[in-house]
Amino acid sequence: MKQNKKIIALTGSISTGKSTVANLIRNKGYEVIDLDKIGHDLLNDKEIIREIESAFNTSFSKKGEFKRSLLSKYVFKSKDRLNILNSITHKRIFEKLNYLINKSQEKIIFVDMPLLIELIDTLDQYEFSYDEIWLVYSSPDTQIKRLMKRDKIKEEEALIKIKSQLSIDEKKKYADKIINNESDLQNLENQVEEFLKNLNK
Known part of the structure; x- marks a missing residue:
């Protein structure tokens, strides 16, 4: 609680x-907080994109635009890759989630x-x-x-x-x-x- x-x-x-x-x-x-949306919004952050591309030494951009679909295909093929991506994103996703919960005025939050x-x-x-x-x-x-x-x-x-x-x-x-x-x-x-x-x- x-x-x-x-x-x-x-x-x-x-x-x-x-x-x-x-x-x-x-x-x-x-109030319903959508964890997928938090994760989706996270991939608009240029600093996080740089960190992901650096971790995999691979670009997921096309014509200068980051493509989530390229990243998804890349990590879906390997559990190790998925674990690396999760280690970068999960901490930030939960930080945002906890922030939204704490600032909410609602007594019941989904x-x-x-x-x-x-x-x-x-x-x-x-x-x-x-x-x-x-x-x-x-x-x-x-x-x-x-x-x-x-x-x-x-x-x-x-x-x-x-x-x-x-x-x-x-x-x-x-x-x-x-x-x-x-x-x-x-x-x-x-x-x-x-x-x-x-x-x-």
Whole structure:
């Protein structure tokens, strides 16, 4: 708990519907801090770009403009490269997150954090703590179907993307609340409303 604030970490896996739930919570008037957006904004910083390019001794710019897609392709091929990138960016991302939490006037703050469970053992070093984990769940079969439709890809490619993350069933073990996204939007909204109602009791 930070300064009597309740911090709820919202997480999920690819194609489970976490972004949809984050938007539903935001539309109910709650503050939702998006960790991906912080990371995205970080790559507008020329000093950080220089540090990344220096670490890999590689330019990710085209016609003088930094290209995130080139960096993504480069690090996606190697876990070691990804670890190097994370060592540069994670500290700064969490510094910004903690700053936003501390300056907020809200008593309940949601943090939209896709890789929460993957990073759970390292969070202490970034001085980030939370009170609850809310997990947006869809079965692996549903994930595959949604991902194939969303990205217009074949099943094999969808499986590779899903298997590159910790399985959603493994993540369930860490959750305080599970929002089941196997049905329609109305059902999803009803669950979110129920959890929010209990949160304010």
